[in-house]
Amino acid sequence: MHSTNKPALTVADLLAEKDFGLELVAGAGSTDRPIEGIHLSELEDPTPWMLPHSILLATGVNIEPDPAAGARLVEVLAAANMSALGIALDHYLPVLPTTMVRRAEDLGFPLFTAPMTIPFRRITAFVYNALASQDMYRLRRSLSVQSHLLELLIEERGMADLVADLSRLLETTVLLFDGRGTILAETQGHPRLSSRTRAGLWRSYLEHRGRREPLPAFQSGGFRVSYREVTLYGRAERVLMAAYANRPIPELAETTLSFAQKLLTLDRLRERDVATLQRRMRSGLMDDLVSGIGTERELAERMRQYGLDPTRPWRVAVYDVDGFSDHFQKTPARQGQREEQIQAFKSAFLDSTEAFLASQGLPYLTVLKGDSVAALIQFADPGQAGSERTLAALRERLEADLAPVTLSVGVSAPATGASAAVVAFKQAREALALASQGGAVRIRFFDQIHPQNRLLEGQSDETLAAIYEETLGPLLEYDAIHRARLVHTLQVYMGEDRSIARAAHALYMHRNTLTKRLARIEQLLGRSLSATDDLVAIDLGLKAAELLSGKERTP
Numbered sequence: 001m002h003s004t005n006k007p008a009l010t011v012a013d014l015l016a017e018k019d020f021g022l023e024l025v026a027g028a029g030s031t032d033r034p035i036e037g038i039h040l041s042e043l044e045d046p047t048p049w050m051l052p053h054s055i056l057l058a059t060g061v062n063i064e065p066d067p068a069a070g071a072r073l074v075e076v077l078a079a080a081n082m083s084a085l086g087i088a089l090d091h092y093l094p095v096l097p098t099t100m101v102r103r104a105e106d107l108g109f110p111l112f113t114a115p116m117t118i119p120f121r122r123i124t125a126f127v128y129n130a131l132a133s134q135d136m137y138r139l140r141r142s143l144s145v146q147s148h149l150l151e152l153l154i155e156e157r158g159m160a161d162l163v164a165d166l167s168r169l170l171e172t173t174v175l176l177f178d179g180r181g182t183i184l185a186e187t188q189g190h191p192r193l194s195s196r197t198r199a200g201l202w203r204s205y206l207e208h209r210g211r212r213e214p215l216p217a218f219q220s221g222g223f224r225v226s227y228r229e230v231t232l233y234g235r236a237e238r239v240l241m242a243a244y245a246n247r248p249i250p251e252l253a254e255t256t257l258s259f260a261q262k263l264l265t266l267d268r269l270r271e272r273d274v275a276t277l278q279r280r281m282r283s284g285l286m287d288d289l290v291s292g293i294g295t296e297r298e299l300a301e302r303m304r305q306y307g308l309d310p311t312r313p314w315r316v317a318v319y320d321v322d323g324f325s326d327h328f329q330k331t332p333a334r335q336g337q338r339e340e341q342i343q344a345f346k347s348a349f350l351d352s353t354e355a356f357l358a359s360q361g362l363p364y365l366t367v368l369k370g371d372s373v374a375a376l377i378q379f380a381d382p383g384q385a386g387s388e389r390t391l392a393a394l395r396e397r398l399e400a401d402l403a404p405v406t407l408s409v410g411v412s413a414p415a416t417g418a419s420a421a422v423v424a425f426k427q428a429r430e431a432l433a434l435a436s437q438g439g440a441v442r443i444r445f446f447d448q449i450h451p452q453n454r455l456l457e458g459q460s461d462e463t464l465a466a467i468y469e470e471t472l473g474p475l476l477e478y479d480a481i482h483r484a485r486l487v488h489t490l491q492v493y494m495g496e497d498r499s500i501a502r503a504a505h506a507l508y509m510h511r512n513t514l515t516k517r518l519a520r521i522e523q524l525l526g527r528s529l530s531a532t533d534d535l536v537a538i539d540l541g542l543k544a545a546e547l548l549s550g551k552e553r554t555p
Contacts, residue, residue, distance in 0.1 A: 009035045009130040011055070011084045011110045017126065020118050022086065025096060026104035026111040033083040033110065038127040040120055044069065047080035055084040055127070057120050063100070064092040070100030074109055084110035086123070091116060159264075160185045163240075166260060170242055170253045176264075177202060177239040184238070191223070191245040201225055201241060209236070215254050224249055228261035230268055238264050279354070279366075282306060286367035286376060289421035290316070299418035307363035313382040313414040316424040317375050317391055318432045319353065319398065322406045324371040345402070349373055352401040356394050374428070376421060382414045384445050391443055406442075408435040413447035464544040471541030474524040486524070489517050491542055498529065 012031035015022050024031065037054035039046060042061050050056065056077060063070040077085055085104070087096060096113065104111035114123065159176055167174040167187035175186040175193075181202040193201070204220035205227060217226045226249045230238035240260060242253050285302050288294050294302075300310040308314065346368055353373050357364040363378040379387045395407050410432025412424035427446035435444035469476070475486045489507060493514075496502040504514045518529060527534035 009127065011035060015112060020123060021115045022112050024110065024112045026101050027109045030108045030110050035083050035127060036131065038124050044073065045076050047076060047082065050082065052081050053083050055086060056082065057086045057123060059091040060087050060093040063097065067097035067099055070097045071103040074100060074104045074107065074111065078107045078109040084112060086112050086114050088114045088116055088120070162260065163187050166256065170256060173243045175241045179235060179237045191243065193243060201243065205239060217249060222246055226253055226257055228257045230261060230264045232268060237268055240264065282365050283367040286365040286374065289376065289418060290374065290425035292422040296417065296419045303418055306365060308378050310418050311416060312378060313416055314376055314378040315382065315387055315414055316412040316421065316428045317377060318372050318410045318428040319395065320372040320408050320432055320436060322408055322436060349402060352398050353394065356397050360390060374425060384448060387411065388443060395443065408432060409443040410435055411443065411445045467544040468541050471537050475521060478524055486517065486521055490521055493518065494539060494542060
């Protein structure tokens, strides 16, 4: 394959043209310099009108009266990264000044002479023809590469094939990252990159990306990296990189990466359109399930289309952002802007939920319900322990993706069949109401909720306070006067399932002391800690206190 770095014409190629009779007098070690332009001038400094890597042709009219001007001209051209200087002899100079030749040799700058009999137009025509041929080659090659990449997109061969072909065409290592810095595809060419180097390239990209350059590139260690972003709705979703070690980025790489960027953008838009359609269908099914719209047979068949087996247990989980409306009041914005922010947030909320569940390989359905995301999930282990591990990991991912937010989760009991989704959704909402009241437990399972909690859930603060006062009022009054902490003693005792031994250990007191305190509690309350009805009433009072305390802690 033709090297992408070989120049169309070098100084050595020009000198090799026997018809011109050119003679190199200095800079023999630098004749591999590319020629990308040619200029005729007698100015002392013609570089402002010259392209980089050009050669200058002159007659030496200014050098003949001032030999030092020749050395100065060499210095100016070398400093401007030009490729060579050619002087036609016998117009004004029979030979080049020694100082000029010596300075060109010191700088390693190619200096040659041309016979008077060769018109400059012949040399310039030769250079222009060579450059035009190279431009045509580059154009044909660029079109060929673009056509090949377009075929990959049409054939839906995938990102890995695209990156592999780019690596082969550009003769280097090519990487494709997602917006978080995770490598989606890579093909190692030369140079080969270690995992540490790849991580370093991503960090360098993050530092550089705000510069908004037409052809974005950065230097990282010994690598020169050209990159392109695939940006949708103001967010970089893909980053394509080509890394070159100790050499410039070829022009073909720049044009090819820019074209690949457009293809990846189109492909990402297509993926979004497909994902949006699938989401609508999933959300529509989930909405029908929790609303009870449709027959059992029809809904079950639709569930199977998404990998869900209605005969196996599943659960409904509802994720809710604590203080959702307050979350958007902190940022100053007009009403219209705030609505856009809320919709973008909800979309990201659903995106992150679905991305996590898909990464776990779990069959699922999701839908936005108000400010919450409801998900029907068929866990590998439908038991509480197995389900909770997945749901806690999802909660952690969402809080990281949507930061700064705190999420509460309500989870239904296990269920089977399509028609059970209506009840399961209500159960998840009921469990969510308890989880949202604050405290350490932010994931609540309906099948683990004590009946007292379900009875008290939804009661007003005044009602909860009245229940608390009615059942435990005498203890509260006694504690306030005597600082006896009898309410705390009762809480620990009930929490240890009325075990004298465990409660005494938890309270750091002797069993006899605890027994006496419990007798005092019974006396003050006028209730027995062994009578079922009295225990239910006392437990209700303690649960009411717990719910009130959780609401006070909730920001």
